[in-house]
Amino acid sequence: MSSDPLLSVRGLKKHYPITEGVLKKEVGRVKAVDGISFDVESGETLGLVGESGCGKSTAATSLLRLEDPTDGDIVFDGEDITEFDDTRLKSFRRRAQMMFQDPSSSFDPRMSVGESVAEPLEIHGMRDRSRRRRIVENLLERVGLSASDFDRYPHEFSGGQKQRIALARALVLNPDIIVADEPVSALDVSIQAEIISLMRDLQDEFDLAIVFISHDLGVVREVCDRVAVMYLGEIVEVADTETLFTDPQHPYTRALLSSIPTPDPTRRNEQIELTGDVPSPSNPPSGCRFHTRCPEVIPPAEFDLDQDEWRHVLDLRLRVDSGLDVEDVRSFLVAEGVANDTEAVPDDAVKRELRREFDIPETLSDAAAETVLSEGLDALVSGDHDNAKRTLDEAFSTVCERDAPALETSERGSTAACHLVDESVTVESPVSDD
Numbered sequence: 369m370s371s372d373p374l375l376s377v378r379g380l381k382k383h384y385p386i387t388e389g390v391l392k393k394e395v396g397r398v399k400a401v402d403g404i405s406f407d408v409e410s411g412e413t414l415g416l417v418g419e420s421g422c423g424k425s426t427a428a429t430s431l432l433r434l435e436d437p438t439d440g441d442i443v444f445d446g447e448d449i450t451e452f453d454d455t456r457l458k459s460f461r462r463r464a465q466m467m468f469q470d471p472s473s474s475f476d477p478r479m480s481v482g483e484s485v486a487e488p489l490e491i492h493g494m495r496d497r498s499r500r501r502r503i504v505e506n507l508l509e510r511v512g513l514s515a516s517d518f519d520r521y522p523h524e525f526s527g528g529q530k531q532r533i534a535l536a537r538a539l540v541l542n543p544d545i546i547v548a549d550e551p552v553s554a555l556d557v558s559i560q561a562e563i564i565s566l567m568r569d570l571q572d573e574f575d576l577a578i579v580f581i582s583h584d585l586g587v588v589r590e591v592c593d594r595v596a597v598m599y600l601g602e603i604v605e606v607a608d609t610e611t612l613f614t615d616p617q618h619p620y621t622r623a624l625l626s627s628i629p630t631p632d633p634t635r636r637n638e639q640i641e642l643t644g645d646v647p648s649p650s651n652p653p654s655g656c657r658f659h660t661r662c663p664e665v666i667p668p669a670e671f672d673l674d675q676d677e678w679r680h681v682l683d684l685r686l687r688v689d690s691g692l693d694v695e696d697v698r699s700f701l702v703a704e705g706v707a708n709d710t711e712a713v714p715d716d717a718v719k720r721e722l723r724r725e726f727d728i729p730e731t732l733s734d735a736a737a738e739t740v741l742s743e744g745l746d747a748l749v750s751g752d753h754d755n756a757k758r759t760l761d762e763a764f765s766t767v768c769e770r771d772a773p774a775l776e777t778s779e780r781g782s783t784a785a786c787h788l789v790d791e792s793v794t795v796e797s798p799v800s801d802d
């Protein structure tokens with residue numbers, strides 16, 4: 369028996385062109401999936417999690433070649449499916465099925481559910497109608513419905529029942545893998561539990577691998593053997609489910625986990641607030657893409673700033689980089705009654721307001737950092753934006769912005785793309801006492 373994974377994805381990218389004008393000139397690209405790599409073993413469930421828009425669905429459709437990837441290899445059972453012609457793609461599709469979030473839109477309302485579930489059999493050449501019917505009736509029973517449901521129509525079923533039917537259709541060709549995109553998100557919690565338990569039973573019975581896409585970390589913890597966390601088109605951490613939930617290595621994973629509501633009010637999670645907006649995948653930040661929001665972003669070695677202070681100074685610097693306009697601050701202060709017109713707003717008031725807006729104290733705890741910040745703010749309020757930008761950029765830069773961290777495996781066995789993990793490998797390695 370081969371020990372190779374069932375599915376091995378390497379450097380998968382899916383970029384969508386942004387076009388302009390009648391000639392549809394390409395003016396940019398949405399890097400929806402930007403170089404992700406992971407393996408899926410036979411019979412295992414790999415979770416793919418992350419905020420809305422991080423590229424989970426695009427990863428799903430690209431890895432099944434429902435849309436063609438921009439780059440990367442997708443090796444399924446030893447063969448690279450990115451090289452497949454239509455015939456081989458068709459036989460691959462027997463073995464790799466997709467399930468979607470909304471069971472209602474998955475069915476043709478004019479077809480009986482039996483016909484819908486049987487359709488893939490027909491497409492793949494099973495001509496014998498009564499044989500198809502026998503197989504589907506049996507499958508309907510296995511997903512908790514009855515054989516007599518064959519002739520009923522989708523509108524006669526609830527959302528949960530429709531998802532059972534979708535599962536039957538995904539299983540009808542006896543696949544090796546199902547990519548399930550938010551399969552229970554549209555369902556009530558009690559129904560979710562039923563579908564999850566059904567998926568588990570069928571997974572054992574069919575020895576199925578599942579790629580389980582969800583933004584619901586509670587469900588993921590229950591269902592998945594391993595979890596890959598995505599941020600802005602990249603995978604930032606992969607680990608066994610228990611390791612990921614009990615000992616997350618990437619600050620983004622920690623922030624995601626902190627947002628899971630706990631039913632026990634005495635054990636509230638300390639929610640980690642992320643600053644800044646999610647950047648656009650058409651222009652992702654340099655280095656670690658999470659550095660613009662990371663609560664643990666690494667400070668410059670020469671300053672001794674509190675982590676929070678540093679985060680806020682960096683937020684200000686990044687806003688200056690992206691063109692912060694002090695005139696807007698002056699206008700705001702006029703509206704607040706500080707002066708009658710923008711020219712009359714004192715510079716000190718503008719600087720105070722900027723510190724307030726970015727949660728920066730009146731004086732930073734590190735004197736040298738305070739000197740640079742004051743210089744930068746002086747330049748900014750005097751209208752010398754370039755000088756302000758240069759001053760702040762030179763002093764307040766971070767390795768997280770300069771270098772993209774590789775997916776490193778920590779001593780604890782999880783793999784995270786974070787400079788803190790690189791460092792912990794060195795810093796935390798045992799040192800002798802002498």
Ligand SMILES: Nc1ncnc2c1ncn2[C@@H]1O[C@H](COP(=O)(O)OP(=O)(O)OP(=O)(O)O)[C@@H](O)[C@H]1O
Pocket residue numbers: 384398399400418419420421422423424425426427583649
């Ligand atoms: N056909 C397309 N053309 C252009 N951009 C697209 C296309 N499909 C997706 N995108 C963009 O790619 C990024 C990733 O989208 P995707 O739907 O894969 O994310 P997601 O993590 O699945 O989000 P959600 O949970 O909301 O479905 C988003 O910025 C989205 O707007």
